[in-house]
Amino acid sequence: MPEQRVTREAVLDAALAVVREQGEAALSARSVAQRAGCSVQPIYSLFGDMGELVRQLYGHARAWVAAYNREHEHDGCNAFESNGLAHLRLAREERPLFHFLYLSPHMEATGFKEVYESVAVDGVQACIEELGNLSPEAARELYLDMIVYVHGMAAMLATGAQLSDEELRERMDRAFRGFVALVRA
Missing domain, CATH: 1.10.357 (Tetracycline Repressor; domain 2)
Structure with missing residues (x-):
């Protein structure tokens, strides 16, 4: 069975979904991994730690809002x-x-x-x-x-x-x- 590769974008999308639905307090490696359909390992491999994920998520969320504003x-x-x-x-x-x-x-x-x-x-x-x-x-x-x-x-x-x-x-x-x-x- 081929190895499934989780992308940075997929993790950010999963984290954004968690924040949109439950708020930042619900944001954890486990909640993001569950939403992304992976283990927590790719999250740490891609971002190093949750602090970096949150920093990048902020920019990702701002891009989502920019698209929302265009709509x-x-x-x-x-x-x-x-x-x-x-x-x-x-x-x-x-x-x-x-x-x-x-x-x-x-x-x-x-x-x-x-x-x-x-x-x-x-x-x-x-x-x-x-x-x-x-x-x-x-x-x-x-x-x-x-x-x-x-x-x-x-x-x-x-x-x-x-x-x-x-x-x-x-x-x-x-x-x-x-x-x-x-x-x-």
Whole structure:
């Protein structure tokens, strides 16, 4: 019988499934191996230890979210609204994954510049420039303000708040209008 080779991608996919379903606390070599259909040996051979698996899983999970965002890029009136709605939806529908990515120390942001670079989505800043008739610098600052604001609502959703989609959209719109007014003042 030929030897079955477990790939790095298969282990990362299995680890992602564990986190999405049960949260990071359920992540262990045994739970990942069970999900991947292998023994724990390939996990240690491929990653060395669980710490390295978790570090690589963070990037893998971020790539999954990027694909998720692309799937929902037309859910709003424009790229900006769609981006915010996708983040809110992720918090509501993928709570354990949201906690792993954004409510844990794995993000390693040391300042707002890193936050922006970590989560900004291509095309959204240009959309904000157009919507608000803003310079690139002002649009970038407004985008960062909205990232912080929307993430606050997302954190509430991820911890169980029952906020309607209509209320979330209204809050995002009010915040955007308020931030634009501040930039223009």
